Amino acid sequence: MRFACARNMSLKTKNAQLEGRIFAMLKAGVVGLHRGAGLVSMLAAQKDVSVTAGCDTDAERAENIKERMGLEAVYTDYDKFLAHDMDIVVVATPMPFHVQHSIAALESGRHVMCEVVIANSMDECEALVKAVKKSGKKYMLAENCCYWYFVEKWREMVTDGKIGKPIYAEAEYIHDTRSIMRDSKGNLTWRASRPPIHYITHSMGPLLSIMKDKCVSAVGMGTGVNVAPDLGVEDMEVGLFRTEKGAVIKVLRGSSIERKPAFHYYSIYGTSGCLESIRGTDRSVAYFKGDAGMTELPYGHNHPKAPDEAAGGGHGTCEYFMVKAFVDCIINDTKPPIDVYDGLDYSLPGFCAHISAQNGGKLVNIPDFR
Numbered sequence: 001m002r003f004a005c006a007r008n009m010s011l012k013t014k015n016a017q018l019e020g021r022i023f024a025m026l027k028a029g030v031v032g033l034h035r036g037a038g039l040v041s042m043l044a045a046q047k048d049v050s051v052t053a054g055c056d057t058d059a060e061r062a063e064n065i066k067e068r069m070g071l072e073a074v075y076t077d078y079d080k081f082l083a084h085d086m087d088i089v090v091v092a093t094p095m096p097f098h099v100q101h102s103i104a105a106l107e108s109g110r111h112v113m114c115e116v117v118i119a120n121s122m123d124e125c126e127a128l129v130k131a132v133k134k135s136g137k138k139y140m141l142a143e144n145c146c147y148w149y150f151v152e153k154w155r156e157m158v159t160d161g162k163i164g165k166p167i168y169a170e171a172e173y174i175h176d177t178r179s180i181m182r183d184s185k186g187n188l189t190w191r192a193s194r195p196p197i198h199y200i201t202h203s204m205g206p207l208l209s210i211m212k213d214k215c216v217s218a219v220g221m222g223t224g225v226n227v228a229p230d231l232g233v234e235d236m237e238v239g240l241f242r243t244e245k246g247a248v249i250k251v252l253r254g255s256s257i258e259r260k261p262a263f264h265y266y267s268i269y270g271t272s273g274c275l276e277s278i279r280g281t282d283r284s285v286a287y288f289k290g291d292a293g294m295t296e297l298p299y300g301h302n303h304p305k306a307p308d309e310a311a312g313g314g315h316g317t318c319e320y321f322m323v324k325a326f327v328d329c330i331i332n333d334t335k336p337p338i339d340v341y342d343g344l345d346y347s348l349p350g351f352c353a354h355i356s357a358q359n360g361g362k363l364v365n366i367p368d369f370r
Contacts, residue, residue, distance in 0.1 A: 026330060028088040029053035031081060031101055033065045033074075035115060036092030038314035039142070040069055042323040043090065045309040049327055055081035082108045088330070090142070091115060096190050099124040106135040113140045113326050116201040118343040122351050122367075125344055129369045132340045140326045140336035141343030143205040145264065147318035147325070150284050150299040154268070154275050155210045162288055163270030166211045166245075171203030172252040172279075174236075175262035181231050188231065196222075196253040197237035197357075200350030203251045205338070206266060208243075214345045215241040215249065218364050220353030228256045239353030241366075251349075341370055 028043045030036040033056040043051045054074040056062040062074035075081040082089070082104060089105035091098055091114040102114045118141050119125050132139045145151065158166060181192040197220060208214060222237040236254035243249060267276040272289040275297075282301040285294040303310070306317040313319025325337045338346070352364040 025050045026087045026327065027052045027085055028090065029055065029081060029084060029086040030090040030092060031055040031078060032092035032094070032115070033058075033061050034092075035314075036090060037065060038312060038319060039090050039092055039113075039323065040065060040071075041309075041312040042319045043088075043327075044069065045307070045312070045320060046324060046327050048331060049088070053081060053084040053086060078104065082110075086110055088113070088327075092142075094190050095194065096120045099128050102128060102139070103131040106131045106137055106139065109135070109137065111138040111326075111330055113142050113323070114343075115142050116205075116347070117199060117350070118201075118340075118347040122348070122355075125348070125367075125369060129340055129344075138326070138330050138336050139340045139343075140329070141201070141338045141340070141346065142319075142322060142326075143201050143338055143343070143346055144313070144315055144318045144322050145202045146205045146209050146338065147321045148206070148282075148301045148316070149303045150277070150282065150297065150301065151206045151210065151266075152303075153297070153299040154206075154266075154284070157275065157286070158210050158268065158270070159212075163268065163273030163275060163286075164289070165271045166213070166268050167247050167271060168269040169207045169211065169247065169249045170251070170265070170267045171207055171249070172263070172265040173199070173203050174252070174254045174257065174259045176258050176260075177255045178228055178231060178233075181228075181233065181256070191255070192231045192233050194233075194255075195237060195350075195354040196234055196255045197239050197251070197350045197353045199253060199255065200239070200251055200353075201343075201346040202264060203253070203266075204249070204349055205346040207249060207268065208345055209338075209342075210268065211243070211245070211247065213243040213245045213247060214368075215349040215366050216244050216368075217242045218349050218352035218356055218366055219361055220355070220357035220364075221361050222354075222357045227258070231256060237354065237357060239349060239356075241349050241353070251353075253350075344369055 052072045066074040089110040091101045105112045219240045223235040227235045233256045239251045241249040263280045277284040302316040310317040310320035329336045352366045356364045
């Protein structure tokens with residue numbers, strides 16, 4: 001069961017003490033228990049973590065998670081939640097609150113993992129960077145697609161030079177979310193006002209982590225409002241990006257256009273080969289210099305050696321390894337795998353592509369907050 005691992009929380013703590021562990025159990029809390037429910041489960045699956053608290057504006061949802069996971073307490077007030085004894089706060093609230101909740105958690109002395117995207121606007125980014133630097137705590141963007149197994153293997157192949165120098169890449173993320181652009185009362189939700197290409201991290205994160213690169217400029221265009229005029233949301237947006245190493249990346253995003261099933265697509269072209277996923281599947285193919293044709297790769301979304309409890313995060317095994325990486329960086333006092341600057345690298349291109357689209361496709365330089 002998805003929440004079964006929480007039943008062993010007290011036993012896990014006792015065993016850690018009996019083994020004479022020098023490192024104390026990390027106490028974690030999650031705010032935003034809709035998306036955050038899976039992350040509660042993945043935190044509970046870590047041997048060095050005890051999930052103690054949750055927070056959600058929906059009291060019934062919070063109480064339900066408390067009962068299923070055996071939490072010490074749940075809250076509907078974020079300030080009261082932050083007064084709970086915790087080392088880690090995972091922010092899984094709606095996107096407009098990511099920076100506000102992350103900064104408050106950092107200022108309270110907690111390490112923070114925040115759901116994507118990193119901010120709701122360009123203006124919030126500088127404040128977040130300052131808060132992370134001032135706090136001295138770990139901050140990680142929870143870009144789960146970077147932890148798909150095939151992404152890990154592509155990263156290894158590109159690092160090993162299997163396709164030569166990466167010079168061009170593409171990603172597409174098409175997901176019709178019109179059904180959640182209105183609440184139960186018929187009012188527009190925050191998703192209706194979010195430009196599609198702002199939600200770029202699932203595309204840009206894997207590509208940039210594989211290529212070990214960052215974007216420096218953006219050009220964007222949109223199709224306009226055709227499919228859902230009642231929602232006022234752009235059908236699709238496309239961004240074209242130049243990277244620091246001279247490569248070109250194209251990303252297509254759509255959140256109000258019908259296409260079933262929803263899918264992610266990635267491709268990377270190098271000077272001596274290419275890697276390409278197959279739309280609508282977790283399969284991918286490769287071409288290496290001298291091959292007779294494309295060859296299917298034996299790597300899917302899920303890690304073949306993942307423990308049984310790793311599948312409870314909501315998107316296969318990726319959340320388990322993402323959360324593990326964050327916990328490990330705290331324990332070992334190392335750089336978070338996707339720190340605040342990496343998170344900005346994955347997010348800012350979308351903001352800049354939308355600005356470009358609003359200005360007739362004018363080139364926009366992407367700021368570097370380093």
